[in-house]
Amino acid sequence: MCSSDLLRSKAEELRDAVRKNLSKICLILGTDYLQFILKELKGALTRGSQIHVLSFTVHHVLTVMDSSLKVGDLDSSIKILMDVIMEDTFGSAGQEKDADGYQSKTKEVKHNKSFDTAEIVSSYIGIKYFSILLKPIKAMLLERLPRSEERRVGKECR
Numbered sequence: 001m002c003s004s005d006l007l008r009s010k011a012e013e014l015r016d017a018v019r020k021n022l023s024k025i026c027l028i029l030g031t032d033y034l035q036f037i038l039k040e041l042k043g044a045l046t047r048g049s050q051i052h053v054l055s056f057t058v059h060h061v062l063t064v065m066d067s068s069l070k071v072g073d074l075d076s077s078i079k080i081l082m083d084v085i086m087e088d089t090f091g092s093a094g095q096e097k098d099a100d101g102y103q104s105k106t107k108e109v110k111h112n113k114s115f116d117t118a119e120i121v122s123s124y125i126g127i128k129y130f131s132i133l134l135k136p137i138k139a140m141l142l143e144r145l146p147r148s149e150e151r152r153v154g155k156e157c158r
Helices: 002-006 014-028 034-044 049-070 075-090 092-098 116-121 128-141 147-156
Strands: none
Touching: 002 014, 002 034, 002 147, 014 034, 014 049, 034 049, 034 075, 049 075, 049 092, 075 128, 116 128
16 A cells, blocks of 8 residues: 555654645455555554554544544444554553653654544444454553553543
């Protein structure tokens, strides 16, 4: 997918344009193809600031699609969506954002959209897929977490 390569660009305007067009494509294709698009994005944006770009892009796509989604539309994409959300919130990307002294000029790093993404996802999955949404959060709760992690888990559950 060509847009995955363009999302790696350091030019913010280019990433914004790619996100805008990718969102339009997803809106036209619908949720039947969303999991394939997300899989390609996740495979291409794998390290460092690319993970922040991935999370920001997923949030943008879901926000644009929000008005056309209905309950059950995100069922087939729930696993990959939760992988992206959990990595950006609790993985190395999330820890990077919380680190003291960590500075970045890119808006994808400055803003954490994962909580909002989780809210959108939870609104459009069927009840039988809710366990997939809760499974990684439950696993986090079973571990002994630092106070900052506990707050993020609580925020994720809102």
